[in-house]
């Protein structure tokens with residue numbers, strides 16, 4: 001009987017060994033354990049380095065020159081951020097097999113969306129100390145990127161990693177779609193839910209678009225995705241309407257223009273760029289009114305002491321006019337981050 005059990009384990013182990021997928025770099029080999037995430041750019045795997053047994057996350061980009069270029073950008077920016085001590089995973093090595101780019105990264109236990117989903121006993125809200133760490137670390141990474149002329153361009157919970165095994169640590173990932181400010185003529189950036197008004201309105205944009213996404217994300221972490229205050233839409237025009245309804249509830253002209261734009265959406269009018277610029281001028285010259293926003297914030301956290309300082313920081317990040325939006329550098333000095341009692 002003992003012999004039989006031993007034989008079965010041996011056969012299984014041999015089979016597993018034979019089936020194990022290995023990715024080779026110029027210096028070592030990584031055994032693939034399981035996929036951690038799959039996105040536009042490729043797949044991220046949990047891997048074990050064969051000689052040391054150390055575990056890492058290995059991001060394998062799609063096998064094409066275009067995606068390989070994104071991989072090289074991500075590796076270059078990760079090195080820049082690592083050198084500056086910014087909170088991003090350590091880049092262990094990067095290598096290419098033909099047109100396929102690979103990045104070996106410090107492993108982090110889960111992304112922020114997964115972490116938020118786990119907080120079901122607290123209505124999917126994070127605590128104030130946790131929100132402070134998310135805000136500070138994301139801003140620290142953005143500050144290095146922005147001061148070097150780069151925009152992350154996809155700040156959202158799936159692109160923020162959390163390690164809660166000992167302390168609560170937070171790092172920014174996914175720099176594959178980061179771009180230099182000089183290349184700001186394309187509008188196919190940012191996940192729709194976190195897309196800034198200037199990108200939706202096809203206006204020139206700056207690193208301030210990352211701050212908009214962060215402001216919305218912090219609001220959702222604090223309120224647990226407050227149901228009646230959601231920007232979730234299927235199209236950019238719907239998204240613009242939602243932003244209008246939340247921030248300009250008493251501005252009839254803005255709401256009428258946005259509504260007409262939504263109605264005309266399927267006819268694709270030739271004068272769309274002109275109309276978008278007109279609406280941008282109107283929107284950006286009108287002070288937003290946070291009447292819907294502020295009660296939403298406080299109602300959702302009635303059982304915990306609400307933080308005025310956090311609400312103030314979020315509203316500064318969610319200024320529809322990018323010129324009035326707080327910068328990463330200034331936000332890091334905001335009272336919510338500077339003073340843990342706020």
Ligand SMILES: Nc1ncnc2c1ncn2[C@@H]1O[C@H](COP(=O)(O)OP(=O)(O)OP(=O)(O)O)[C@@H](O)[C@H]1O
Pocket residue numbers: 036037038039040041042043044057059089105106107108109110111154158159161173174175176
């Ligand atoms: N260092 C890491 N440690 C652990 N898991 C990771 C790490 N990096 C990425 N992941 C997981 O893989 C997922 C996808 O990673 P990433 O965002 O870098 O890839 P992507 O292909 O650019 O994704 P998308 O196109 O969806 O934005 C992350 O949301 C996360 O769950």
Ligand SMILES: [Mg+2]
Pocket residue numbers: 039158159174
């Ligand atoms: Mg991603």
